Structures are given as C-alpha cells and as structure tokens.
Amino acid sequence: NAGVTQTPKFQVLKTGQSMTLQCAQDMNHNSMYWYRQDPGMGLRLIYYSASEGTTDKGEVPNGYNVSRLNKREFSLRLESAAPSQTSVYFCASSEAGAGNNEQFFGPGTRLTVL
C-alpha cells in the first residue's frame, strides 16, 4: 500500500497562475483533508471531504477550490496564485470522521508563488 500520495512534490508558480494539487489514497478511507503549514502557524485546514460527494470549508478556504473526484482522489485547485499561498500543502485521509480515527498524511507539496 502506498498510503496517501501527493503530486507534485515541489512547484514554483508566478502570481496569477493556476494549478491543481493532486492527492490519492489507497486505504479505502471515507474522509480526506487538505491542510497548509506555514512557519509558526501550525497545520491549518483548508477544505475537507467527510465522504465521497461532499466537501466543506475549513479554517482558511479563501483562494482555493476542491474536488472529490471519487473515493480515492481529492484535488486542491489554486485558480489565481498569490504569494500568500506560498506554503507546504498536506493531504490527509481517515477512515471516518476525525473524531475517533487517526489521519494519515501524504508527503506534502512545497509550493512557492513568486
């Protein structure tokens, strides 16, 4: 099992460009999450999908959109990148709601917006 995979691992964008971060899990988990991690700010939830077909905003959703393509895949899209979106992005999944299930994290995507 690969667990949670993310692509790309690194990306440099210019202000205004768009891109999609891909995430897939092979653990048959129902719930998937997108976080960003900035120095001194910890992990902040951007969007999550509690189950296939549903998505909800997290703490910092502005400037992002998501798609739960199927049970395995959950993508994060930046329509018009801004320097403030320079961050490390982590995707995670869990068997059910996070209340009683651990979240498994992907390796992360390091994004720089110039």
Next chain:
Amino acid sequence: QKEVEQNSGPLSVPEGAIASLNCTYSDRGSQSFFWYRQYSGKSPELIMFIYSNGDKEDGRFTAQLNKASQYVSLLIRDSQPSDSATYLCAVNGYSTLTFGKGTMLLVSP
C-alpha cells in the same frame, strides 16, 4: 473557534531524560486527543491517541489526559536524539481535527 495551545519551544533535554510536552484546549466538549510527531521536512505521523481521563502508555510514550483541566500531555521516557522533532497536539471536532502549532523537542547526546 476551537483553540489548541502548545509552547513552541524548543524544549531541550539530555539523552536519557524524560521529555514532557503539554497542550491545552478550549472546547470542553472535545472527546479525542492525538499526538503527532513531525520531523523536519516530513509529514506528521501519529504517535498516540487518548480518549479517557488518565494515562495511556505505549512503549516509551505516555499520554495523559485531564478533561476537567482541559489539558493533555505527552511524556517521552529515555529520550533519544532520534526523538528530536516537532510534536503536534490535535483535538477532534465534529468531522475534523484542530492542531496546535507544535512544540519543538531537541534531545542532545
């Protein structure tokens, strides 16, 4: 807005000592508590979770929960240099986890 507070550190301990990492949370209704370890440049990985008041031990790690004080801690016995990492406390919400900003632990040989 749920809040999870941790001392950012760094917490420095010598090899073989006990490291004590602390976390407080604001939502009295929280039921589940998680400790993640994150090495520099890597993704978080779960060390322990605890649901009930008291202590839970797993090898060199002990999680302690006091719901009345809204306090959860992680003790690492016989600390090793390989334990040097950032430790994230996380508290459950309805469908999500709220993470603290993490405490950096440095274990010196």
